Amino acid sequence: MKKSHLILIPISFIAILLKGCLGNNRSDSKRQDIVKVENVDIQSHRPNIIFYLADDQDVYDYGCYGNEKVNTSAVDQLAKEGMLFKNAFTAQAICAPSRSQLFTGDYPLKNGCFANHTSTKSKIESVTTRMRKLGYDVLLAGKSHVKPSSVYDWDKEWEPVPKKNVPRYYIPLDSIESYFKTSKKPFCMFITSKYPHGKYFDVENPNVDDIKFYPFNINKKDNPEYVKSKAGYYRSIEEDNTQIENVLDLVDRYLDDNTLFIYSADHGVSGKFTVKDIGLKVPFVARWPKVIKPGTTSNQLIHYTDVLPTFIEIAGGKATEGMDGNSFLRLLQGNDVQINKYVYGVRTNQNILNSEVFPSRMIRDNRYKYIRNFNSLEVVEQNLTGKPNVDYFIKRGANAFKDEPLEELYDLESDPFEQNNLTQNPELQSVKKKLKKDLFSWMEAQDDFLSESTGNMPIITPKGKKGFKLDQDTPRRKITDSLKNTLHEGDYIIIEHW
Structure with a gap:
């Protein structure tokens, strides 16, 4: 040039x-x-x-x-x-x-x-x-x-x-x-x-x-x-x-x-x-x-x-x-x-080869990041529906990521690789509170299917065709025969545009 x-x-x-x-x-x-x-x-x-x-x-x-x-x-x-x-x-x-x-x-x-x-x-x-x-x-x-x-x-x-x-x-x-x-x-x-x-x-x-x-x-x-x-x-x-x-x-x-x-x-x-x-x-x-x-x-x-x-x-x-x-x-x-001021992140573990129920959301400014893992082991019991076939997969998802807590907070200035979770740090509680509040406001504006309330762990599926269903095998994950095809349309949130 x-x-x-x-x-x-x-x-x-x-x-x-x-x-x-x-x-x-x-x-x-x-x-x-x-x-x-x-x-x-x-x-x-x-x-x-x-x-x-x-x-x-x-x-x-x-x-x-x-x-x-x-x-x-x-x-x-x-x-x-x-x-x-x-x-x-x-x-x-x-x-x-x-x-x-x-x-x-x-x-x-x-x-x-x-x-x-x-x-x-x-x-x-x-x-x-x-x-x-x-x-x-x-x-x-x-x-x-x-x-x-x-x-x-x-x-x-x-x-x-x-x-x-x-x-x-x-x-x-x-x-x-x-x-x-x-x-x-x-x-x-x-x-x-x-x-x-x-x-x-x-x-x-x-x-x-x-x-x-x-x-x-x-x-x-x-x-x-x-x-x-x-x-x-x-x-x-x-x-x-x-x-x-x-x-x-x-x-x-x-x-x-x-x-x-x-x-x-x-x-x-x-x-x-x-x-x-x-x-x-x-x-x-x-x-x-x-x-x-x-x-x-x-x-x-x-x-x-x-x-x-x-x-x-x-x-x-x-x-x-x-x-x-x-x-x-x-x-x-x-x-x-x-x-x-912020950028946001979304995690959806369904419809991939290792499909599990473990959704997360993230908010981040130039220094701090807050992550919410909505189906962590800390809250999985509150997420259960009373339907054994559904609850099995909700529990399975929580156990698949058993090392990830409900909340994560990182100071990216001193910890750019997010190795030290500061969510319990007393000096950063106001930072966490602010990020958490703004994250949920953003989720509401995005018409997110998740919310701050517990007991809200929907599973999702496509309309009219097969994706990587939770109750079916994928090339990377096997489901026992007794649990195959046990989820029904009423158990899911149907994604119309899938």
Whole structure:
């Protein structure tokens, strides 16, 4: 991409400059000397928007986030060229619910996709409708994992493509290149990789010293199977790094500097299905040469629900009142302002391979996090219904997570890996009370099926088709024959849009 230099020119000439900034090959420029051009009228020169989403990668596994043992050179370079966010979050550490937030601007409970492999509500307006109204093509290149198609009606959608000698399908690079060459209008493209999600590469004779360990997994350092899996995961990250490099080469070759490129990963694999930061905190790096100052960072809380409102504002629109997210365009423009006081998290353990009844909710500010585990052993007796078939599965869920208490409170400033539960600390009772109150207020506003009252432990099931039912086997969990098919429609909350 052509290098930009800060010069004094009349503002009327900026449009000519924008039009004329044709990209050079990325290898010819490391873009270290890009500088910000002030006073660009974004709405008059609407940028192309590209969002690259990796699959199941911990925020702790990037060079730019402190892991020197993994090859993420493409993302590290993006961080040098743009802005790195240190407090970006998804609300759910699972594929479909996480993606639904990006595409709708609403938390999973509001948009309806709060369990994996489920649909958003049919009347939701997603990114396709909202950005199309503002004159954008809206495209998906790669993994989808969202439905229904009536909500996610992409202008163009390209499936992942097979590639030899790799464990996962590749992004559709040829289709992306063809579109870049021929596009005639501004576009919003989501490039959604299947990497580094398992199945991982098979790495022979892995060296434990090549893996970086943290407080949450240091106990597995002497586990050969874990080390081998982690080595394969690192190799899969490296493969995705090559994909990102290929995409950026195309961006720099065919598109001008008025292109916003964002990189993220949908959630952390080490904290999958939890509401811990190892699952909910995500990498988030943005490059926009005409707007973002290179080599900058932001500590402000942003969230996946904020992405669509940001894109709408960039495109010249205004987010609909009632949308959960808030635009962070001002952060990209260099203004250090609060976007969110809190971010929230949701945990739904049903409709996954290890389906259990153990829902959780989380609220977090810049320092403290409060977690409520609604079916902990501490309260399971109060959650029972008197129906033996239902109560068996409620008890089973509580025992499956017997080490997780009803309440958790963490000081993330001193304990970023959430190792020391402070819920009984007398000096923090006012903090806990405030977070707890605000969490339940948010849950009520989200029309959550859970509430503060005990004795409220509904089990959920899809309408009209089979999911991973509690009373049936899954590939990872077996149910005794005497309990199979013992749950009936009246025992469940039926999820209409499942």
